[in-house]
Amino acid sequence: MITDEQMDVRLQAAGTRWRAEHDTPATVDLTALQASDSAVTGLVHEVLPEPSAFEAPARHRRNRWLAAAGGIAAAALATVLVVQFGGNSTSGAPAGGQAGRLSGTAWVLSGMHTAKGADLPVADAVPLQFDAGPSVLGGDGCGTFNGPVSVSARDLTVRDLAHSANGCIGLSSSATRQISLIQAVIERGTVRWSVSGSTLTLARPGVGSLDYTAVAPGATPPPSVGTAGWTLQQVEVVKRIGNGSSDTGNGSYTHARLTFNGTGAFTVNAPCSAEVGTATFSGSSVQFSGRHDTYDAAGCSPYTGPGGRTGEARELSKLDSVLTGTTRWAVHNGSLTLSRAGITLTFGL
């Protein structure tokens, strides 16, 4: 085996050769920094078969900027969203009572339709929920949004929407269309709503509509799990080495907070990121779906957590592996354990 010094020399030489081969900087376009306003219209125009009354098509943008622009567009919407109470609004309606028909149920996206009624594929069964605030919390496949909502017999109006959107590059075109349509339908003020059976439909005339399906009763966590929230304390990984196996465990860098809200949604909050999705309990297993994360790298620089950014990233990758698909759960002595694919996460209250 070569010595440490020889390895150092070999790496230095490889690095020098590699740098000599890669001495061209990326070509970037600073006009993109200035184009966020027109990116909003570009997004909407991309998803809609015909221009809507409130938008004019913007100049064409490169596709690879479409998803990234979504984050900016959402942020722009969050700040400039001034709800126009037009003809759709039913003023003076008993909002709290109507909101009661929506709250208490967890919904997941199950269908999308253009203004002409054509079906669009659902890329990600993102959650939507209302609480008694009344307020709305949902996802679009890229980030989460939440804010107060007023509900009348026919209309639903969101305002002062807060939106997180990060890590949105590299999405498929269907995912991008989904994000754009959700933003265009829900996040732009007044939208018509109706419930038929287990399906909630949100429709914005001239734009499109979204179907959400009520989550099954298993959405409510068992009493032992509850809704108080759990703090990550331990990550254990079973590594297979040769014919044997070994357990490795450590503490938690992030002390991420896992919360089941009681209506089928769960959230994970870590120092630099948050995740939201749906969780359905059944016996000793829980089905996680529709999970998406938000990650604000720039906001975390420089990172001061004990494990550093890489520590958090490594830990979150373990969380990702467990909070996916069917996972075993158990509560013993005040600790919640979630196990999947050789990884066990232990949470405490």
Place this chain on the structure above:
Amino acid sequence: MPMGELPAGLRTGAAEPADGATRRTRLEPAAGGARDVPPTAVSSFAEFAGPSLLPMTRLARRLAPNDDPDDIVQEALLRAWRKWHQFDDARGSATAWLLAITADQARAARRGRVRRLRIVAEGANVPDDASQSSPTETDRDLDLDRAIGTLTERQHLAVQLHYFLGLSVAETAEVMACSAGTVKSTLFDARTHLRRTLGAEA
């Protein structure tokens, strides 16, 4: 660098006024609402980020070889632009700050690829993460690249920053937000792992 003279690779296009003084450009409609920023701010940002563009590009290539480095760097610059007012040069150099953002962006790009792979039907023509590393000059470098791919994420980042970007230990520590001693021990662990891995293959 004189104001208005942009580093190689940075393009402001038609939106950059020739006189640099009269037109105001609408920027950053994020929290706090849209604000008008004089176009000279873009030139200033170009000056701020320009010297870091090549190391950012190299890091993007090393950390996410299957993704377009232009996209990663562009997205990293967008985020840096939005957070520029938070940058504090007393806490580290601009290059370290931008490289840290680039590293996170490369990670986000990889996660985006995983998400996309979940969405796209199996069998779609998506390149495999492990199959297309950056081409290198010799088979020995290919072996080395393959072995580097087996390092832990932190060791991997330290090796890329120190050996392939050519940063000093202190600069690497700035990017990784840890001490120089931690970087040294991380690099030592990485070299030990590589020696064993390459020794076992020999």
